Amino acid sequence: MRKDIIILGTGGLAKEMALVIEHVNAREHRWDIKGFISDKAEEIGKDLGYGKVIGDDAWLLAQNLEADLVLGIGYPKIRAKVMPQYLQQRHRFQFPNLIHPSAILDFHRIELGEGNVITAGCVFTCDIKVGSFNLFNLNTTVGHDVIVGDYNVFNPSVNLSGNVQIGNGVLTGTGCQILERLSIGNNVTMGAGAVVTKNVPDSLTVIGVPAKPKTL
Numbered sequence: 370m371r372k373d374i375i376i377l378g379t380g381g382l383a384k385e386m387a388l389v390i391e392h393v394n395a396r397e398h399r400w401d402i403k404g405f406i407s408d409k410a411e412e413i414g415k416d417l418g419y420g421k422v423i424g425d426d427a428w429l430l431a432q433n434l435e436a437d438l439v440l441g442i443g444y445p446k447i448r449a450k451v452m453p454q455y456l457q458q459r460h461r462f463q464f465p466n467l468i469h470p471s472a473i474l475d476f477h478r479i480e481l482g483e484g485n486v487i488t489a490g491c492v493f494t495c496d497i498k499v500g501s502f503n504l505f506n507l508n509t510t511v512g513h514d515v516i517v518g519d520y521n522v523f524n525p526s527v528n529l530s531g532n533v534q535i536g537n538g539v540l541t542g543t544g545c546q547i548l549e550r551l552s553i554g555n556n557v558t559m560g561a562g563a564v565v566t567k568n569v570p571d572s573l574t575v576i577g578v579p580a581k582p583k584t585l
Contacts, residue, residue: 373436374400374465375429377451379407379415379422382504383441387419389469389488390439396470403436430454435461440484440502445538445556448502449520452484464501482519500537512549524561536571 374390376383383405390400404423407413415422424432438455442448455462464484468474474493482501487493490508497511500519505511509523512531521535524543529535532550539553542561547553552568559565560576560583569575574583 371398371401373403373434374439375403375423375436376405376420376439376441377426377455378441379405379409379412379417380441380443382443384417384419385488386439386441386467386486387417389467389486391419392469392471392489393467400437405441426451426454430458437463437465438484439465439467439486440504443504443522445520445522445540448504448522449538452502452520518555 376386387402390402393399402420404420405417406429407422407425410425412422413424440448442451466481466483466485468487469489471489472487472491475495478495478497479493480498482499484502485499487505488507491505491510493511494513496514499517502519503517503521505523507525509525509527511529512533514532515529517535518537520537521539523541526544527541528546530547530549533547534552536553536555536557538556540558542559542563544562545559545565547565551565554569554571554573556572557569558574559569559580562578563576563580564578565575566579575581576583
């Protein structure tokens with residue numbers, strides 16, 4: 370039975386979420402895209418190609434409908450801010466894990482929370498634990514015994530080596546490499562192309578090769 374799905378967000382990433390849904394539907398038609406949710410009133414009614422912007426958060430929360438929801442927002446802090454109001458209404462909203470058909474996972478050796486998105490070309494090996502509402506963008510790899518918290522965004526071609534631990538609200542830039550057995554704290558930003566060779570404490574931004582704290 371097909372379900373309605375609504376995408377939270379209206380930017381490029383939100384459209385990419387719609388594309389993942391279409392690729393899933395090409396294998397098994399699971400969802401009908403009902404539309405997108407914006408935080409800008411002027412966007413309501415705009416056609417994004419995969420559907421229209423149907424309202425804002427307040428509008429959706431006020432509707433008497435049931436639907437699956439997926440986050441199409443690329444910033445961890447905003448993702449974490451948006452979701453609690455919907456989590457309070459689990460009787461009508463659900464948060465499926467959206468997994469592209471080309472992603473490689475050992476489903477017997479991975480624990481997934483809810484609301485995660487795993488896009489095309491991602492590879493997960495074994496004994497991995499993933500929390501909720503994380504985004505693994507194109508061609509990201511996750512090694513053995515990795516632990517990932519909630520509301521993290523891994524941009525394309527990130528590599529998480531074995532035994533890495535990631536906190537909550539982490540933003541990882543395109544092509545970032547995190548070496549074995551490292552611990553990354555909460556609300557960390559790691560720049561594009563960074564090679565992380567040491568543990569990173571909470572609320573720090575690191576850039577470069579090897580990655581070092583960003584200075585003003």
